[in-house]
Amino acid sequence: MSDGESGSGTPRSGRTGRRPGNADTKLAILDAARERFAGAGFDKTSIRAIAADADVDPALVHHYFGTKQQLFAAAVEFPIDPAATLDAIDAAPVEELGATIVRAVVTVWDSPAGPGIVAMARSMFSGGAESPARAFLLQVVLERVRLRIATPGDDARARVALAAAQMVGVLTARKIMVIEPLASMPIDEVVAAVGPTLQRYLTGDIDTATP
Amino acid sequence: MSDGESGSGTPRSGRTGRRPGNADTKLAILDAARERFAGAGFDKTSIRAIAADADVDPALVHHYFGTKQQLFAAAVEFPIDPAATLDAIDAAPVEELGATIVRAVVTVWDSPAGPGIVAMARSMFSGGAESPARAFLLQVVLERVRLRIATPGDDARARVALAAAQMVGVLTARKIMVIEPLASMPIDEVVAAVGPTLQRYLTGDIDTATP
Numbered sequence: 001m002s003d004g005e006s007g008s009g010t011p012r013s014g015r016t017g018r019r020p021g022n023a024d025t026k027l028a029i030l031d032a033a034r035e036r037f038a039g040a041g042f043d044k045t046s047i048r049a050i051a052a053d054a055d056v057d058p059a060l061v062h063h064y065f066g067t068k069q070q071l072f073a074a075a076v077e078f079p080i081d082p083a084a085t086l087d088a089i090d091a092a093p094v095e096e097l098g099a100t101i102v103r104a105v106v107t108v109w110d111s112p113a114g115p116g117i118v119a120m121a122r123s124m125f126s127g128g129a130e131s132p133a134r135a136f137l138l139q140v141v142l143e144r145v146r147l148r149i150a151t152p153g154d155d156a157r158a159r160v161a162l163a164a165a166q167m168v169g170v171l172t173a174r175k176i177m178v179i180e181p182l183a184s185m186p187i188d189e190v191v192a193a194v195g196p197t198l199q200r201y202l203t204g205d206i207d208t209a210t211p
Numbered sequence: 212m213s214d215g216e217s218g219s220g221t222p223r224s225g226r227t228g229r230r231p232g233n234a235d236t237k238l239a240i241l242d243a244a245r246e247r248f249a250g251a252g253f254d255k256t257s258i259r260a261i262a263a264d265a266d267v268d269p270a271l272v273h274h275y276f277g278t279k280q281q282l283f284a285a286a287v288e289f290p291i292d293p294a295a296t297l298d299a300i301d302a303a304p305v306e307e308l309g310a311t312i313v314r315a316v317v318t319v320w321d322s323p324a325g326p327g328i329v330a331m332a333r334s335m336f337s338g339g340a341e342s343p344a345r346a347f348l349l350q351v352v353l354e355r356v357r358l359r360i361a362t363p364g365d366d367a368r369a370r371v372a373l374a375a376a377q378m379v380g381v382l383t384a385r386k387i388m389v390i391e392p393l394a395s396m397p398i399d400e401v402v403a404a405v406g407p408t409l410q411r412y413l414t415g416d417i418d419t420a421t422p
Contacts, residue, residue: 161394162404165393197408
């Protein structure tokens with residue numbers, strides 16, 4: 001073989017180049033990942049187990065898909081790599097989480113990735129609790145936020161669920177139902193309006209009934 | 212004719228009884244209503260015009276469908292008669308609108324009418340801005356709330372849009388995405404958590420950015 005970059009060898013060789021990749025191997029990994037993540041959830045699924053199911057070396061899984069989180073995102077066909085958004089959330093001080101999340105999320109929805117996210121939301125709404133994208137959202141994205149705010153006395157599950165409900169509502173009202181003037185509200189105004197809501201859900205007093 | 216309750220006469224007679232009604236006439240009225248409401252909106256559509264389109268007496272429209280609002284609800288196949296909910300909102304003091312709306316709306320979603328509302332929401336999410344139910348929601352329900360809070364300096368359109376986004380989010384997270392523990396949270400806790408959010412959107416300070 002004169003072309004050292006060709007991926008015609010067995011994937012176990014570890015010599016597989018980025019081009020042209022091996023489409024069948026990638027699909028086998030994604031199939032195995034979908035099955036494992038759906039059955040055991042994100043935390044209890046290992047790259048090693050997925051690699052074994054797909055009959056490849058774990059290093060090849062990392063090579064093709066990056067981290068376990070990125071593999072999960074690819075397996076559920078999440079329309080963006082959420083790493084940048086999640087890193088921004090990790091870097092924010094706890095008392096600025098609300099505004100940070102609203103700004104990061106609305107910025108992505110308003111970007112060229114927006115239509116893909118709206119399509120995912122629609123499929124999540126028709127798939128309900130069975131949607132693979134929902135599993136990724138709950139097990140990766142919400143967990144990441146929850147771990148920032150959980151305390152010994154409060155696992156913060158209700159807090160992140162309320163925050164998720166608010167963000168889903170803003171997405172739906174802005175991009176799907178197109179309720180004006182929210183649909184065309186500048187991001188700064190959305191952050192000013194909705195940021196304090198998220199901050200209260202995440203770190204404020206949510207147990208006191210109003211009159 | 213020995214049966215005075217029979218609706219076999221012309222609808223213009225005004226003598227049509229409730230039973231058995233005239234299914235064709237009702238459908239003609241609903242068709243005319245859908246067309247008028249979709250073309251001109253709720254405010255600019257009159258029962259008189261719909262009656263003329265359907266070739267019936269306006270009194271018959273009222274007899275079959277009640278108020279213009281109830282006719283609109285029937286025309287878009289809104290799953291409930293929202294009169295009771297809207298009356299509760301009208302009766303609440305402005306400073307209790309948030310908690311009142313959350314309690315009234317979540318109570319209806321948790322009632323036997325809930326699955327019908329979820330079905331309507333799903334069809335609204337796939338129909339987007341063209342959904343007839345969306346038109347009813349925006350032109351009747353949100354307008355009713357808006358008129359409670361509008362001031363000479365603030366038409367309150369952004370306020371009701373933000374409140375709608377929050378309620379759509381709670382519905383979606385609770386009933387469609389089934390995000391726990393929100394999905395099974397008792398109504399009192401939902402009111403305590405989300406009521407203050409709605410109150411702020413409707414009557415509080417929503418223009419000040421957080422740090």
